[in-house]
Amino acid sequence: MGHETAEWVMVGVVIAILLYVGVDSWVVQKEVEEVPADAETVKVIGQQWFWSFEHQDGTKEVNTLHLKKGHAYNFEIYGKDVMHSFNIPDWVVFEDVVPGHVNHAWFAPDQAGEFPIQCREYCGLLHYNMRGSLIVEDTP
Amino acid sequence: MVLELKKPRPVWQIMFSTHHTDVGLLYLVTGLAFLFMAGVLAMLIRTHLFFPGQNFLISDSVTFNRIFTVHGLTMLFLFALPVANGIGNYLVPIMVRYKDMAYPKLNAIAFWMNPIGGALLWLGFSDTSWVSYAPYSVIRAPGPAADMMIFGLKILGISSILSSVNFVVTILKCKHPDLPLRKVPLFAWSMLTVSLMTLVAMPSYAAALIMLLTDRLGVSGFFNPTAGGDPIAYLHLFWFTFHPEVYIFLLPAIGMMYELIPRFSRKPLYSQGSGVFAFVMLGMIGFASWGHHMYSTGMDFTTKVVFMIGTLAAVPASGMHVFNFLATMWGGRIKFAAPMLFSVGGIALFFSAGAGGVLNSAMPLDFISHGTYWVVGHMHLFLTGTIAFGFVGMVYYIFPFITGRMYNEKLAKIHFIMMLWGTVQVFFTQHLLGLEGMPRRVYDYPAEYSSWVQLNQIATVGAWILGGGFVAFLINLLYYSSKGKEANMDDPFGLGGKYYYPHTAKNPHHIGY
Ligand code: HEM
Ligand SMILES: [Cu+2]
Numbered sequence: 001m002g003h004e005t006a007e008w009v010m011v012g013v014v015i016a017i018l019l020y021v022g023v024d025s026w027v028v029q030k031e032v033e034e035v036p037a038d039a040e041t042v043k044v045i046g047q048q049w050f051w052s053f054e055h056q057d058g059t060k061e062v063n064t065l066h067l068k069k070g071h072a073y074n075f076e077i078y079g080k081d082v083m084h085s086f087n088i089p090d091w092v093v094f095e096d097v098v099p100g101h102v103n104h105a106w107f108a109p110d111q112a113g114e115f116p117i118q119c120r121e122y123c124g125l126l127h128y129n130m131r132g133s134l135i136v137e138d139t140p
Numbered sequence: 141m142v143l144e145l146k147k148p149r150p151v152w153q154i155m156f157s158t159h160h161t162d163v164g165l166l167y168l169v170t171g172l173a174f175l176f177m178a179g180v181l182a183m184l185i186r187t188h189l190f191f192p193g194q195n196f197l198i199s200d201s202v203t204f205n206r207i208f209t210v211h212g213l214t215m216l217f218l219f220a221l222p223v224a225n226g227i228g229n230y231l232v233p234i235m236v237r238y239k240d241m242a243y244p245k246l247n248a249i250a251f252w253m254n255p256i257g258g259a260l261l262w263l264g265f266s267d268t269s270w271v272s273y274a275p276y277s278v279i280r281a282p283g284p285a286a287d288m289m290i291f292g293l294k295i296l297g298i299s300s301i302l303s304s305v306n307f308v309v310t311i312l313k314c315k316h317p318d319l320p321l322r323k324v325p326l327f328a329w330s331m332l333t334v335s336l337m338t339l340v341a342m343p344s345y346a347a348a349l350i351m352l353l354t355d356r357l358g359v360s361g362f363f364n365p366t367a368g369g370d371p372i373a374y375l376h377l378f379w380f381t382f383h384p385e386v387y388i389f390l391l392p393a394i395g396m397m398y399e400l401i402p403r404f405s406r407k408p409l410y411s412q413g414s415g416v417f418a419f420v421m422l423g424m425i426g427f428a429s430w431g432h433h434m435y436s437t438g439m440d441f442t443t444k445v446v447f448m449i450g451t452l453a454a455v456p457a458s459g460m461h462v463f464n465f466l467a468t469m470w471g472g473r474i475k476f477a478a479p480m481l482f483s484v485g486g487i488a489l490f491f492s493a494g495a496g497g498v499l500n501s502a503m504p505l506d507f508i509s510h511g512t513y514w515v516v517g518h519m520h521l522f523l524t525g526t527i528a529f530g531f532v533g534m535v536y537y538i539f540p541f542i543t544g545r546m547y548n549e550k551l552a553k554i555h556f557i558m559m560l561w562g563t564v565q566v567f568f569t570q571h572l573l574g575l576e577g578m579p580r581r582v583y584d585y586p587a588e589y590s591s592w593v594q595l596n597q598i599a600t601v602g603a604w605i606l607g608g609g610f611v612a613f614l615i616n617l618l619y620y621s622s623k624g625k626e627a628n629m630d631d632p633f634g635l636g637g638k639y640y641y642p643h644t645a646k647n648p649h650h651i652g653y
């Protein structure tokens with residue numbers, strides 16, 4: 001096989017891999033962004049340097065969020081001062097907090113336990129310590 | 141030999157010169173000095189992160205934030221750009237067979253803006269992170285640090301535009317009429333590509349900086365939501381410049397490898413045409429992907445898909461460069477002197493960095509990697525693994541032509557092994573840290589996450605090894621430039637000399653028109 005043919009084969013293989021990555025991402029992302037109709041809304045407010053939450057029934061929490069196993073939740077994400085990023089790494093919940101915008105992320109925990117919440121966009125002095133926790137309760 | 145500093149000259153003669161090799165030397169020395177300064181900051185950051193809860197080295201998070209900000213700004217604007225310009229100044233006029241750069245005075249002015257911009261960045265020591273996202277940089281970042289950074293970057297941006305104009309005119313207009321553009325050596329092609337890219341990309345950031353400044357002064361509210369502005373606008377203006385800019389940092393290093401690899405493989409380049417095509421492709425497609433930095437800002441699905449396609453579309457051209465290098469080395473009588481070792485190491489790391497890049501271009505995966513140490517690992521595989529490797533290889537190559545002396549090859553090999561080892565250990569580990577969810581730009585992390593602690597310690601030890609390699613580099617630069625063996629100027633690397641060295645062209649000064 002000459003170099004020239006080999007180069008075309010290389011370009012072909014690379015394009016095939018990219019097509020696979022692209023199409024697969026399209027499919028997965030499409031699925032991920034489909035919010036279930038029965039998802040309960042939870043308001044998330046990110047500000048220097050803590051998280052506050054407001055449930056649909058009006059109860060408020062700071063830095064610790066209690067949710068129930070087996071329910072779907074849709075986060076409505078608000079910002080007060082600078083950019084932050086709302087992140088629950090164990091559940092791949094991740095969306096920027098952008099002041100002036102309302103962003104969304106949803107998930108449906110199917111496992112009880114305690115999971116870290118953190119900020120993943122640099123926001124100044126205590127960015128490293130803008131941590132909270134999610135407690136998923138087993139109650140039906 | 142054109143590049144040789146025939147006789148030692150007083151420093152001021154070089155400083156006030158406008159000759160392209162003198163300006164090139166100034167760029168190189170400045171760029172390398174900033175490399176070592178920013179390297180010290182990197183060592184501080186990594187050493188600090190060795191243990192969680194540590195504060196003896198860096199006592200508070202503001203200082204830490206300032207350190208990683210200035211580290212990033214320095215490496216990008218005061219190391220990567222100046223070194224590319226330095227080598228460009230040396231080689232481009234010779235490669236297009238002209239007596240100097242097209243506008244020598246402009247060239248010297250563009251250079252002298254670098255120390256001024258650099259001084260502003262270092263004296264200010266801002267804490268905005270290198271991206272300076274609004275509204276933090278507008279409403280919270282302390283002055284005068286942030287304002288000095290804005291002015292410093294403004295000056296460096298103008299410098300970059302001026303030197304780009306100079307390279308474009310030198311290559312397109314001052315090229316010897318007998319030399320067709322497509323035959324111009326690929327390093328000059330890389331400088332042409334990145335110069336044209338700079339002219340298109342830079343204005344958007346230049347505008348954003350002015351807007352940041354007026355926002356900070358309170359006379360406008362472009363990016364400040366409480367004044368009716370929008371932070372997302374800043375992100376678009378910023379990344380419209382800086383995604384293309386990552387190729388502006390990268391391509392000169394690839395161009396340098398195109399100089400080194402055929403020479404040390406003692407074989408002609410596999411394909412000039414493929415190299416030119418890949419540069420031009422990257423130069424254009426590089427503008428279609430800035431949004432991959434913004435997937436999680438609330439971007440709608442269709443926009444994300446468009447930017448993902450734009451990002452992936454640039455990958456085949458990078459593959460063509462790698463192929464070109466491998467096909468050139470194939471069957472060559474390779475001489476593994478330091479410049480070649482660094483080129484080959486750089487190609488291997490370029491390949492792994494690109495593979496990681498494809499992964500974080502995929503939208504769902506980016507929600508795992510964005511804002512974590514994965515991204516730090518990704519960009520450093522390019523910036524350290526590819527760009528610094530190419531630059532260091534080129535510096536070793538050009539060393540005898542500049543100083544008339546040989547560096548110490550053994551020391552250079554030690555440098556290579558430590559740098560390759562260190563790079564792999566730090567930056568591969570950082571990919572794993574990202575997968576474990578550790579955010580970037582953090583002063584501290586919880587001690588109870590044992591996997592974070594372990595991976596941080598592995599990365600830090602890797603950084604020390606990497607730093608040790610640079611000590612070897614420093615000795616080579618400082619000691620062997622005055623005390624090294626005299627180089628055989630006809631063929632310093634003992635390659636046989638059958639191959640064309642553009643810089644050996646006799647008296648290029650008289651070839652112009
Ligand atoms: C195969 C080519 C490449 C692909 C597919 C690619 C892809 C990406 C993606 C998707 C991101 C966003 C990651 C995130 O923040 O979530 C990113 C970030 C980044 N890339 Fe690349 N990249 C490529 C080449 C390069 C090159 C050549 C450089 C530098 C010379 C580079 C430097 C960076 C930097 C500096 C960032 C992070 C900026 C920041 O947030 O501070 N990339 N890349
Ligand atoms: Cu934060």
Ligand SMILES: [Cu+2]
Nearest residue numbers: 383430432433
């Ligand atoms: Cu990018």
